[in-house]
Amino acid sequence: MVQAIYGKKVGSTQIYDERGNVLCVTAIEAEPCKVVQIKNVTSDGYNALKVGFGATKENRLNKPKKGEFAKAKLEPAKYLKEIRLADFNNEYKIGDNIDVSVFNVGDVVKITGISKGRGFAGVIKRYHFHRGPVTHGSHSIRKTGSIGMCSTPKKVMKGKKMPGRMGGERVTIPGTKIIDVLAEQNLILVKGSVPGAKGSVVYIRKA
Amino acid sequence: MNNLEKVESKYYKTDVPDFKPGDKVKVNIRISEENKERIQTFMGIVIKRQGGGLNETFTVRKISFNIGVERTFLINSPIINSIEKVNTGIVRRAKLYYLRDKIGKKSRVKIEE
Numbered sequence: 059m060v061q062a063i064y065g066k067k068v069g070s071t072q073i074y075d076e077r078g079n080v081l082c083v084t085a086i087e088a089e090p091c092k093v094v095q096i097k098n099v100t101s102d103g104y105n106a107l108k109v110g111f112g113a114t115k116e117n118r119l120n121k122p123k124k125g126e127f128a129k130a131k132l133e134p135a136k137y138l139k140e141i142r143l144a145d146f147n148n149e150y151k152i153g154d155n156i157d158v159s160v161f162n163v164g165d166v167v168k169i170t171g172i173s174k175g176r177g178f179a180g181v182i183k184r185y186h187f188h189r190g191p192v193t194h195g196s197h198s199i200r201k202t203g204s205i206g207m208c209s210t211p212k213k214v215m216k217g218k219k220m221p222g223r224m225g226g227e228r229v230t231i232p233g234t235k236i237i238d239v240l241a242e243q244n245l246i247l248v249k250g251s252v253p254g255a256k257g258s259v260v261y262i263r264k265a
Numbered sequence: 266m267n268n269l270e271k272v273e274s275k276y277y278k279t280d281v282p283d284f285k286p287g288d289k290v291k292v293n294i295r296i297s298e299e300n301k302e303r304i305q306t307f308m309g310i311v312i313k314r315q316g317g318g319l320n321e322t323f324t325v326r327k328i329s330f331n332i333g334v335e336r337t338f339l340i341n342s343p344i345i346n347s348i349e350k351v352n353t354g355i356v357r358r359a360k361l362y363y364l365r366d367k368i369g370k371k372s373r374v375k376i377e378e
Contacts, residue, residue, distance in 0.1 A: 068268045072319060073276050078295070078344035085272050243271055 059149065061160050062141045062263035063088045064111050065246065067171065069256050073237070073247070083237050083247040086169075086260055089113075090155035090244070094130045094138065098146050105143040107150060110135030137259060158239050158246050161262070165236045170261040171254035175226035185219045229253035233265045273319050278341050284323075286311050286361050287354030287374050292325060292338060293346040304346055307336055310354065310374055312361040326364060328372070333365060353377040 065088030072080050091109035098105055110127065114136035119127075127134045130152050141156075150156075161167065181187040181202050190198035202221065206214045231252065238247040252260055284290055292307045309327030312335070316322050324337045338345055354374040364372055 068272075071269055071273055073273070074341070074343050076343065077297075078342055080339070080342075083272075085269055087268055238272075240272070243268065245268060245272060247272060 059160055060107060060141055060143065060156060061165075062261070063156055063158065063160060063246075064091055064109065064137065064139050064259060064261055065089075065158075065244075066112075067252055067254050067256055067258050067260050068245070070251060081237060081249060082251075083249060084252045086246045086248065086252065086262065088158050088244055088246055088262070090157040092132055092135065093150050093152055093154045093156070094126055094132060094135075096148075096150065096152065097140070105146045106140045107143065107156075108138060108140050109156060110138050112136030139259075139261070141263070157241070158244055159241050161236050161239055161246060163236055163238060166233050166265045167236060167248065167262050168265045169231040169234060169248065169252050170263075171229060171252060171258055173225045173227055173229045173253045174255050176224040178222065179224035180221045181219060184221065184224045187219075276319055276341055280347065281340055282348055282350045284311060284348070284350050285353075286313055286359055287356035289351040289354065289374075289376075290325060291349040291351055292336075293349070294338075295344050295346050308351070309334075310361070310364065312364060313359070326361075 065086040068085040068087050070082065070084045072082050075081055089111055091111040093107050094110045095108035096106075097108065108126075110132065112135055114134060116124065116134045118136075119134050123138060124134065126138065132153060176183065180200055182189055182200050187202070189200055190196050190203070192199055205218055205220065231250075235249045236246060237249055239245075240247070246262065248262075254260060282290075288311050289309065290311055294305045294307060296303055296305050307325060307327070309325040312324050312326045314321065314323045319339075319341055321340045322337050323340060324335055326333060326335045328334070353376065355377055356374055361374070364374075
């Protein structure tokens with residue numbers, strides 16, 4: 059069985075366990091993903107399941123995407139993504155569903171999402187630099203400070219941490235626990251936070 | 266009902282009495298000690314209710330051997346076995362922090378007959 063699914067971040071809340079401890083959890087709504095195509099090493103170079111998820115109108119899709127769903131004889135979906143497999147898996151056929159029941163309570167999973175965009179951010183927010191003094195005539199409260207030496211080496215070192223675009227990149231949480239699986243509502247509760255804004259697509263797979 | 270409310274809905278308690286700051290309440294707390302479970306009671310005046318939803322808390326103040334003791338509980342927490350309302354107080358504030366500075370007879374709250 060494939061232990062991976064795509065879903066949407068719903069939001070965070072806190073719940074109680076049976077001993078009365080408070081747990082911070084993030085809810086992820088994962089509607090059943092439909093298998094659209096099965097890729098294998100001989101024809102595609104790697105093993106994967108291509109899945110479609112998220113309801114949409116047919117006129118919102120472009121021709122190549124429409125073609126993929128027409129070939130598989132399936133309803134059109136908003137997103138088309140792949141689940142990579144280590145070994146070729148012939149358990150699944152085109153049109154099969156992958157739903158939240160692939161996960162059990164207590165499983166450790168990796169979660170990937172696109173982090174919130176922060177725009178052009180300074181070094182304090184971006185790299186946790188310390189700020190300068192705020193009084194005694196200081197003009198370097200949130201400034202970068204020195205970026206290198208003088209005539210030797212006559213250049214700024216590569217990879218120097220400076221202000222720039224922050225966020226909006228692919229982030230993976232290495233391991234977090236599944237607290238609850240609500241199969242009827244297609245919801246998964248995972249411990250702690252998950253990268254991205256509410257409503258953004260996240261990918262959950264066994265760690 | 267949105268999805269987050271669906272997640273939270275099963276953790277809400279249904280047997281919480283209607284109590285306000287100024288009321289005297291008895292809070293029965295579950296305490297587990299090595300497989301054994303017993304009930305401890307904390308009785309005092311509610312000095313505030315704070316937060317909302319699943320995160321709502323209340324603080325109870327009592328005087329124990331001349332020392333003021335305050336304890337804050339999550340209303341929907343499973344460690345609370347039950348909450349009993351003893352009497353209704355008459356107060357003009359939502360947060361009764363002024364009680365912390367009063368001692369003796371002045372630290373009382375008027376009770377509704």
